[in-house]
Amino acid sequence: MVALSIFGVFLSTAYGANPSFARRFTERADALxxxxxxxxxxxxxxxxxxxxxxxxxxxxxxxxxxxxxxxxxxxxxxxxxxxxxxxxxxxxxxxxxxxxxxxxxxxxxxxxxxxxxxxxxxxxxxxxxxxxxxxxxxxxxxxxxxxxxxxxxxxxxxxxxxxxxxxxxxxxxxxxxxxxxxxxxxxxxxxxxxxxxxxxxxxxxxxxxxxxxxxxxxxxxxxxxxxxxxxxxxxxxxxxxxxxxxxxxxxxxxxxxxxxxxxxxxxxxxxxxxxxxxxxxxxxxxxxxxxxxxxxxxxxxxxxxxxxxxxxxxxxxxxxxxxxxxxAPITIEPGGVNDSMQISFWSGIYRTMISPQDYTGENPHWESNEPYFDSFYCIWDMWRVQLPFLTIVDPIIQSKLVRSLLDTYKHRGWLPDCMMSTCKGWTQGGSDADNVLADAYVKNLSGIDWELAYQAMVNDAENEPLEWSIQGRGGSASWKRLNYIPYLDFDPYGFGTNSRSISRTLEYSYNDFCLATLAKGLGKDTYTKYISRAGNWQNLFKADQKSTINGIDSGFTGFFQPKYLNGTWGYQDPIACSPLAGWCSLTSNPSETFESSCWEYMFFVPHDIHKVIELLGGPETFLRRLDFFHTSGLADIGNEPVFLTVYMPHYAGRPGLSSKRAHSYIPSRFNSTHPGLPGNDDSGAMASFTIFANIGLFPNPGQNVYFIIPPFFESVSIISPLTNKTATIRNLNFDNEYKRIYIQQAKLNGETYTKNWVGHEFFTEGWTLELTLGEEESEWGTKEEDLPPSLSTGSIEVGLLSPSKLEPNAPMQTTQTSLAKHRQLIFRHPAAPLQLHNPIVLRTLSSEKMPPPRLLSPILRSRTKFPAQYLRTIPPIRHASTEPGTPTVPWKTPHSITSWPPEPLIPPPKEGEILLERRPNRDLPPYVPKRPLSNPMSPAKTNYQLTQPSSVPPFIPKDVQRTFPIFVLVMGISVFAFFNYQKQESSVVTSTLYALRTNPLVREELGDEIYFASKYPWIRGEINQVHGRINISFWVKGTRRQGKVVLRCRRRGRGGYFVTQEWSLELEDGRVLQLYDPDGNAVDPFQDPLGE
The missing domain is CATH 2.70.98.10 (Beta-galactosidase; Chain A, domain 5)
Structure with missing residues (x-):
């Protein structure tokens, strides 16, 4: 139960900024x-x-x-x-x-x-x-x-x-x-x-x-x-x-x-x-x-x-x-911790239930009997921690939220990525509703049409909307053909902000992993296709890319970098969009990573952190890199992508470091004061980060994984609203001053437990986890078999909690087998490299012999035995000659999602391959398709002749080439016009125009009825709220003459006020009227006469 101990001295100091709260707290100390x-x-x-x-x-x-x-x-x-x-x-x-x-x-x-x-x-x-x-x-x-x-x-x-x-x-x-x-x-x-x-x-x-x-x-x-x-x-x-x-x-x-x-x-x-x-x-x-x-x-x-x-x-x-x-489902035993920790904890839970908002019965767009929720603002922020928290404590509402998303798909044709005021919001990264659906699926939420969910997710993965800035994904042609989103992508099928090529590639990879999860659980034959795409993130990893800070080499190599259509590398400074180099936004200064740096996105591969560790040089280097990221000023804990990095030491066998990192941020950055959050709460995202740390279990959403650290209280209990069973995580040898924050040993339901993670059944089955704590790290949770599952280790179970296929809340089963073992089990061709973009295609002789859904992923279940007739090797596909002995097959177009067997996807080109070779006249070689193999999928043929590698078709068809310059021109004008209209309609410009009309000096010079000088005014300069800069100018006219308005403002620190530096009117005769003089009597257009 909640401790009711109150000490007045603490209240008078800690809550001095909120005396009414402290007074209420003190007056009711005997009956809280x-x-x-x-x-x-x-x-x-x-x-x-x-x-x-x-x-x-x-x-x-x-x-x-x-x-x-x-x-x-x-x-x-x-x-x-x-x-x-x-x-x-x-x-x-x-x-x-x-x-x-x-x-x-x-x-x-x-x-x-x-x-x-x-x-x-x-x-x-x-x-x-x-x-x-x-x-x-x-x-x-x-x-x-x-x-x-x-x-x-x-x-x-x-x-x-x-x-x-x-x-x-x-x-x-x-x-x-x-x-x-x-x-x-x-x-x-x-x-x-x-x-x-x-x-x-x-x-x-x-x-x-x-x-x-x-x-x-x-x-x-x-x-x-x-x-x-x-x-x-x-x-x-x-x-x-x-x-x-x-x-x-x-x-x-x-x-x-x-x-x-x-x-x-x-x-x-x-x-x-x-x-x-x-x-x-x-x-x-x-x-x-x-x-x-x-x-x-x-x-x-x-x-x-x-x-x-x-x-x-x-x-x-x-x-x-x-x-x-x-x-009511949550109770804690504080164990004597500071009351501010409890206030922060309970206030955080409260904030997770403010939004999304139940607009059922208030949907102006279509009639439906399904729930309608609004203020998904935005799912990019919410899917990582807030919605997973509701899955635990309010699963009935979470089920309604998912149904609302699916109903939106039914009537609008697309899952939303952001919604507010019944309108479509801007898409920030991938199709993030896919992640929400997958998380609900693996955690066995009921009352959801999973076939409809699968259909909606496939629509995101395969089709491109005309306006993908507000729904779905963009660059689908490049995604399917190149297996990454190129820098300055040519997209003839839709319109959107052509940026974020790195972060979109990473997010699309995880979206497709989530789709593969649902496909696997539902027994769909598209599983191999999407699990293959889940590895596309590797195609933007540049192993030799270094990072310098203030001219000094950071000492770490290997970062994601943008890549052009032709496979050559672009460049983005790895620290760009970090707190050390300035913020990035979607519209003001878009980059190839959304709101975060390449440093931060290097850790965003939620489904295969093991592979990231391998690419970065192993666990020791990975941990040093994580520590540098969090201590150098590169990490912005006020932005959601950083949350998961706090717990990534679990994958490197050091769960104690995750606990240590969580304590470094709580309560220093997340506390009970009015400015006690490091950034926008984002519909309860910051609150949820605090809550999960406090209860000692942090999710990897879209997967049945919760990382274990010691709770910040002596114990936490949560009653599942679905099963009415109580899950408890309890600290033994608890220290309320947080000197003992490392797990020495653990017991799950009374039995010794060595894994450093648990599944969602912990909550639904009402298990008890007891953690014995100490002041130093121990061996607990450090062995390979104790680590959380990753795709490349073969330890992820996909689609395990399908209500139609498995027992509800079945415990997670994992296996740890080497990649060599996987190769022996799966591949017949000894030279075939094990790569995620060279999928294994399963084929059945008849529907009666179809393997059960749990066996559709031999690459992920290492100990599964298959009849020989179920397996068929699809050789890796290359655009040009590869290593000796490596088989190749002709180039093929992307296949329909309903076809069987699914055709293999084309991996990205490598340097030196034909995609990078051009003739002296800069033309690509012609595409001459070779005669296809005769029935290449026949299970009876295992030895067959391989054709020579073929050329790839031109990226731009000839009919498109003729209109391409016009298309680029129209797109460029449209983009500029759109951003200009946004500035023109902003409150900054409209307020400035209004201030001009009410300024006696301006009216004396220009006359009455002051408007924009032209029907389509051009607003020069920038309005950058992220960096706190306003520097604009535009022409206005009155009944006498016209003039150019100049306004420059800067914000005093992040979250501070904008201070006007210049507000002037330049007349046609060259005279300049200084409308704002901080030392004179002129008035700031954005302040009252007292300067308040």
Whole structure:
């Protein structure tokens, strides 16, 4: 059970930044429940971007105060000002703020004059009282500096706000001022395209209603979405109501429609309802939301919160009970550890269940009886730790998430890689939903149509969408022909960001491994094809590539490098995109690795770390390289690809080093303070990394593998919601100061256990693992037979937990056999090299003699015996002459996935082979196909004549060559136009344009009605939020003349504010107007007159 020991001295120091939490903790020390260990404000500062407000588990409605500082998650404790209170948010995301639509704001108008109220965002923003913040599961409260108190809670689709004006101050304590609630037709990043609003409130009535809709842009995706709202405000007698535009309000118009034309500036507008003073109590604002219609939003509100003035406290209690039920499967015995460790642990579990969000019944795109979840933001971040954690503690929800993904495939034709606001998000790497499906499969989740899952994954692997930047994979032709994604790939079949060739090759390899896992378990004959592709990552490994840092050789050789279409090497500095060399993003400065360096991606081969160790020089060199990576500043633990590297010493026989590395990051980088995360929480990814380390079992997702280290508590127990069995991992000789962090011996269910990993059946079968600890490393888990499985060692069991083929939760069986043994068992040709891209094809004489599914992988199950007629050697394929004695066969085109037997894939060319040979005129040799072998797959023929190697066909067909220059030109213009449009529609440019219109000096020179100078304006320069740089210029015109605007800003450190360095207007006559002078009286366009 959770320890309830509290010591006041620790609280006064460790939680000084969160006095309300410390006060709540101290006051309830004698009766703590699990929710008292949760602080929703962890990660709300320093780029964590955590949603800190009121929400139900996976709920759609998420209510919190929005600020003008770090507001990606809505609220931040960075001291910024509150601009409104809204009911939709995402959690832990990066880039542009997400959602925050239709914020409401309470005001008291000075002198009770409507036009004295401050309606625009920058004008109405007000600081909050630091000691007033109260954030708990299902509740958020804060008091503004002007004395107005705001409380909020939620149901599934509705938020309920409560505003107490009794402490409100404008000038003195004038209770005669009429409380006003305004609604703003905007969102957190001002992406609104158009919106409509209707205000219905009769003077003297007890309530009023504001309803409407708006069209917005997703924060990290394509397209747009329409959101509907229904706001009911009650708690007093209505005085008046109406609409407002900019700084003026009127009571006559009750309807308003705003739009955003191509050259029209962003108009701030909305509606309001004002109540007679004095009030007898608080004002309640019930915000119903829907992606379907306004009527649906009103129906949600009336159904879920029928009596808002009497339900607030009950709703808070119901929300807390919902969270208690979700956390109930987990118990810990702290063993005297610091309370901050428990707070970090339980708060992390809480954050894993904020997103994805259950939008079932709110899908505007298609009708379905299946669950519909949104805010997969993004699966690239979530598949590694967050979703695997839900598989353990909330498998029913995880099953619904998988079904939602498959339903998306059924209706949209593709599995999503990223989703937010019902829109398609940008694809970051591979088809990462494949990994989620495979992980669910090997861990035996129920209620899932696995045939449909297989179909969806094959679609990702074999077909290319027209727009692969938002779904599926790109470069499919090169992937199938070359077995890697080339640098500057020529892709005539689809459009996407032509970058990340290294990381996409690595991710596609693992995607295909995951597909092979499902194919194997379902008994599909495509298994050999995809397990072959799983080895394609090796084709970008450059063994002699070195890495220097500040001109000094790191001492390590061998890195992934980009490769051109013709097989020659390109170059990317191995430290590029690391913390030592600057960050990379998808759009601003794309590289051949996504958000990480070649150093980091060298370890991203989750299915074959043994082969990576071999390529890098063996276990000792591998471990030295890992240590250098983590201690030199190259590793960014705030980015998900680094997570698995913490536990890779397990593969090298040093599990103690994994434990040591985990303690080096926890709690120094993951702790219970508000800035206590090293980066974006990414929908609970950072939280899950902490949780898995704390419980002592860390997953390799997509495989039935959990690495064992000592838990950070004396013991942790988890009840499986599926089997109701309790799994326990317990430390013996536990040390709460973490001096004894090395496992000396282990017992599983009372029996000696030497492997340094376990399978998922540990949780579903309710096993008990006891670990005896010591201060030094031991021999435990270091022998070859104790290491986690890898593809090249033949120890991975693929598709083992198939519900239709095997007993549920069957324990993992592994074998360790040398590669020589595999060659003796499998290959008939003595000279045939054992390579993953030279697959072994199984063929049966009849369907009745088909080997069982578990026997479809002889290369992976070393001790399986096969009848001779089941095996047939497919010789390795070469584009040119190979070593003497190596057989070759003619070049063949990629085969259909439904054909049998599957045709072998073409391995990548090697230097000196015909693909690199050109004639003096630079033309490739002609393709002259040879006469194919006669029935080459006949099992009766084992000795046959081999043809001479053939040439490869041209990469670009002649009909394509004629239009290729036009295609390149159109693509280039489209790419430039796309990025220019993104800059033009950014909040930076629109805010600058708005600031120009309101600047008296500019209006005096240019005249009124200031717009872009041309219909299609060109925004020069960059807007780089990752590196904190804004350096843009564009032309504007007024009624008198035109001029060029220049804006330069830099951010003070990562997560800091942007500081304007130059804001000027260059006129046609050469004069330059300095619009921003930090030492003068001019105003910064992004700060208020006080510089706040």
């Amino acid at each position: 429940d699990v929710l008292d260990w949760i602080d929703p404000l962890i990660g709300s500062r320093n780029g964590g971007n955590v949603f800190s407000g009121a929400t139900l588990p996976y709920g759609m409605a998420k209510a919190v105060a929005d600020v003008d500082g770090e507001n990606t998650g809505g609220f931040s404790t960075d001291g910024s000002r509150i601009t409104g209170f809204s009911a939709l948010h995402d959690s832990g995301t990066g880039g542009n703020p997400s959602l925050g639509n239709f914020p409401i704001f309470p005001q008291l108008c000075p002198e009770d004059d409507l036009n004295n109220c401050k309606y625009p965002i920058t004008n109405r923003a007000v600081h909050y009282k630091d000691d007033s913040i109260k954030a708990e599961p299902g509740y958020f409260g804060v008091t503004l500096e002007n004395g107005i108190k705001a409380d909020m809670t939620v149901s599934e689709h509705v938020a309920l706000f409560r505003f107490d004006f009794s402490g409100g101050i404008v000038t003195g304590n004038d209770t005669s001022l009429s409380p006003l609630i305004q609604l703003d037709l905007t969102d957190l990043w001002a992406s609104r395209q158009n919106a409509s609003i209707t205000v219905e409130a009769s003077e003297g009535s007890n309530s009023g209603q504001i309803r409407g809709n708006g069209t917005f842009l997703p924060s990290f995706g394509a397209g747009s979405y329409v959101l509907y709202f229904c706001l009911d405000i009650s708690g007093g007698k209505v005085k008046d109501s109406g609409v407002w535009v900019n700084n003026r309000a009127g009571t006559e118009p009750k309807q308003l429609h705003v739009t955003r034309g191509f050259n029209l500036f962003y108009l701030q507008a909305g509606g309001f309802i004002r109540f007679q003073a004095p009030l007898n109590g608080p004002i309640y604002a019930r915000m119903g939301l829907s992606f379907i219609s306004t009527d649906k939003a009103c129906s949600n509100a009336e159904t879920e919160i029928p009596t808002p003035e009497s339900q607030f406290d009950d709703m808070v209690a119901n929300a807390k009970n919902a969270w208690r039920q979700k956390l």
